[in-house]
Amino acid sequence: MEKLDHLDRRILAILQRDAGLSLEELGDRVGLSRNAVWRRVKALEEAGIIRARVALLDPEKLGLGLTVFMMIKAERHTTDWLDNFTRATADMPEILGAYRMTGDLDYLIRARVADVKAYDRLYKDLIARVDLHDVSASFVMEETKETTALPV
C-alpha cells in the first residue's frame, strides 16, 4: 500500500472509535461514495494497517474493577527465563499487557482483576510459574484516560 492520504486518515480515525458504522454512513462523513470508501477500507485491511475489528467490553460490568501494574525484576537474564515469562503471561487472561523495559525495572505487567484479593491470587499464580527476583504492585485508583485509538 502506498502512503496514507488525508481521507485514509479520516477513515482510520473514525473506525478506531466506531467500527460498526455502515459504509453509507462512513462515506457520508468523509465525502466519498459508499463504494469508494469500501475500496479504501479493504485496502487498509489488506495492508494490515487495520489489524482487527473487536468488541470492547466494560470491565466494571464484568467484575474487573481494579487495574494493577506489576513492576518486576527477573531472577535470571536468560532466554529460557524470557520464554517462560512470555508463556506464563500469555496463559493468564487477567494480564492484558506485558512489557520488557529499559531502566532498572525489567518487566512491567498491566492486569485487570476484581479486587485486591484477586490480585493476590494472580500474584501467587505468577510466582508459581516464573522465578521473580522482585515484584511490586501499584494499583490504579483512577483511569483518567484509556483508549485504543492511535494518533493518525
Place this chain on the structure above:
Amino acid sequence: MEKLDHLDRRILAILQRDAGLSLEELGDRVGLSRNAVWRRVKALEEAGIIRARVALLDPEKLGLGLTVFMMIKAERHTTDWLDNFTRATADMPEILGAYRMTGDLDYLIRARVADVKAYDRLYKDLIARVDLHDVSASFVMEETKETTALPV
C-alpha cells in the same frame, strides 16, 4: 440484564477477538441460530457490557514503533492540578492511558510515539501544560503481550 450464562461468555470471548463475524458464523460457533445469537448480542450491547466495536490499527505501520511509560509525581495535590492533568492528557493523542496510582509514584502514563525524539517532543508538550515535580520515562523494548480482551 441478568447474569451472564455460559453462551453469553462464549459470545463475548469470540467478539473480543473478532467483531467482524456474521451472525450466521457466530451462531454456528456457539451452537445457536442466527437470530438467537442476534438477540443475545443486542442484549449485551444494551446492558453496556459490549461498550463499543472498534478497529485496532498496527502501530508499527503507522510509524508509532515505541511505547513509553512515564512515571510522574505531581507538583501539587489539588483538584485543579488533577483537572488540568486530565485535560492535558486527553488532548494529547499519543497518550493512550493515564492512571492515578497508589504508592509513591502519583501518575503513570502509557504512550505511543515514533522514536525517542518524538518522546522528547511529547515530554516537552506535557511539561508545558502541567507542572510536574518529577518525571521518569521507561521505554518498552518488547511487548510480549498486549490485548484488549478481558477474561470472561
Place this chain on the structure above:
DNA sequence: TATGAAAAGGGCAAGGA
C-alpha cells in the same frame, strides 16, 4: 470513482419446543 446487480447479512414478527 461511479453504477448496477447478485450474494450475503441484518432486523423483525409469528409460531413452536
Place this chain on the structure above:
DNA sequence: TCCTTGCCCTTTTCATA
C-alpha cells in the same frame, strides 16, 4: 422463556464502465 423459521430490507462485494 428461549429458540427457530420465514420474510423483507440493507449492506457487501464485485464486474464493468
